[in-house]
Amino acid sequence: MTTDHPRTPGPRPTGATIVWAERVTKTFTTPDGRELPVLDDIGFHLAEGEIVALLGKSGSGKSTLLRCIAGLIAPSSGTVAYRGEPLTGANPGVSMVFQSFALLPWLTVQQNVELGLHAQGVGEQERRERALKAIDLIGLDGFESAYPKELSGGMRQRVGFARALVVEPDALLMDEPFSALDVLTAENLRNELVGLWEGHEAPVKSILIVTHNIEEAVLLADRILVLAANPGRIQAELRVDLPRPRNRQDPHFESIVDTVYGILTGREDAAVAAVEPTTTGGAERPAPTPTSAPLPEVSVGGLAGLLEILVARGGEDGLAEIADELNFEIDDLLPLVDAAELLDLARTEGPRIRVTDAGREFAAADILTSKQLFAHHAASRAPLVRAIVQALAATDGHTLREGLFLDLLRRGFSAEDARRQLDIAIDWGRYAELFDYDSGDGELTLDPGAQDAL
Structure with missing residues (x-):
């Protein structure tokens, strides 16, 4: 991203609130009529002059929250407002950059960039001038007549940035904008975005970025909102008081990364250190369930x-x-x-x-012993694996159809995530020789001796 305009570097003072969300809850309905909570009682604001990162694992609802802020979907309850006015449709003050680029393949670079201006009713000559200026700003001068198929992934995402910036939004919303790029291209684009922001060249007043990458959040944001999952809720808020560009080797940078990591891995002391203390109680935590303690997607x-x-x-x-x-x-x-x-x-x-x-x-164990050890740990400590073993053991014939477990999992997961959870459990259970799975019949069968692992 390049420009001929002089820079006036320096921190941006935060100003008026652009977007705020109050008690936002979002629940989707599954095909069988069950409610699936995705967001729970979210409250936050985005002000002029700041970059805010929404950081969380899969299932934390961060992309859903971004779409509520953009007005693409409505919350089930609560309010999202732009400049003090509750949204009743698309947010007029924001534009979005997507992970998948979302370019129309039959349009040229310039035509893709002009789309938002055309929707606003901007005249042809002004559309052309503003589009060419945005294309030049993001470093694609000379590619105005190229089609998306002729561009690399990084160049396509630059088009996505130009299309979002050309309408000069109050807030630029970005949904994992660098995750589909290779490491070097992503780093280059991040650095150029920071350069435009610090040089006051980007025609936006604030940026909200969704990411799962801890270092990316600390590199870019003034504030980081860490979301917990299932359903998504704000677990902690951290302020990043570091000058840009930021140095990954800076001890303060590393300390913030460590704190965020601690929050994401569930260590309460890290979360308490990052937010104001709240009321605590001495009640014991409920036992983990297949929906409250999902299986990590690992082999x-x-x-x-x-x-x-x-x-x-x-x-x-x-x-x-x-x-x-x-x-x-x-x-x-x-x-x-x-x-x-x-x-x-x-x-x-x-x-x-x-x-x-x-x-x-x-x-240190050999293959046979490692299987036996894994069987014990999975059956006793992985709630979904344990539930499957117990259900199979309690059934005549020790066989059940997968539909039973998918139906139960869909009470807490989307259909796609329920399938993914069951597939992980099947992989773990097969390795541990706890149960077998017939993909043709969709049946799980208990292996002899599996109950000994409980």
């Missing part, structure tokens, strides 16, 4: 690999160090870490992860 081999790395490093290490060595983001390790903690094979302490005695035993 047993991947989990074993993480434990073997930890054992080789003396039993514990920092997550950032492990991620760097493997050329991953910390976020990529989260499902593996979640699975290891769920099965009590590892525990996290701040930004570090430590293998447990059970994890050491599992990592």
Whole structure:
């Protein structure tokens, strides 16, 4: 993204509220008539002069919240307002950048960029001038007549940015805008976006970005809202008081990343440190269920690999160090870490992860023994696996159709996520020789001796 205009760098003072949400709840209805809560009692605001990140795992409803703010969908209850006026349709003061680029393949770059202006009734000559200016701003001068198929992924996303910026919105909404790009292209676009924002060249007053990438949120945002999942709710809010461009090696940067990681992995002390204390009670937590403790989407081999790395490093290490060595983001390790903690094979302490005695035993075992150990941990500590084993054990013939479990899972998940949860459980159960699965008949059958693992 380039420009010939002089920069006037410096922090932007936050000003008037552009968008606010009050007690926003969103519930979808499944095909069988059940209610599926996605957002629960969300309240937040977006002000002039700030970048805010909505950060959360899958199932936290962050994209749904973004669409409520854009006015693309209405909340089930609560209010979303733009400049103090409750929305009754599309938000007139925002534009969006999507993960999938969302370009019309039969239109040229310039025609794609002009779409929003055409919808606003802007005349042909003004449309052309503003589109060419936006194309130049985002660094695609010379590609005005190209079609999307002729462009790389990074160039297509630049078109998406130009199309959003050309209408000069109050707020730019971005839904995982860099996640479909390769690492270098994504880093380049992030840096250029920061440059436009800091140079006051981007014709927007605020930015709201949805992401699952912790470092991306800390690199870009002035405030980070961390969403918990199932249903989505704001778990913590953190302010990032660092000058841009930000240095990943800065101890303050690393500290914020560690704090956010702690919140996302469920450590309450990290969440309490990031928000004002709330009323606490001494009541015991309810036992985890298949919907309150979903299975992380990992393979047993991947989990074993993480434990073997930890054992080789003396039993514990920092997550950032492990991620760097493997050329991953910390976020990529989260499902593996979640699975290891769920099965009590590892525990996290701040930004570090430590293998447990059970994890050491599992990592050192031969194949047969590792199966037996995994069977015990999965059947006793993974709620969905345990529920399947118990249901099969209580049934004559020890066989049940998958539809029973899918129906139960759809009480807390979408149909797609319910299927995904059951598939993970089937993979774990097959490896552990707890139960078998016939994909043709859609039946699960208990393996002999599986009840001994409970």
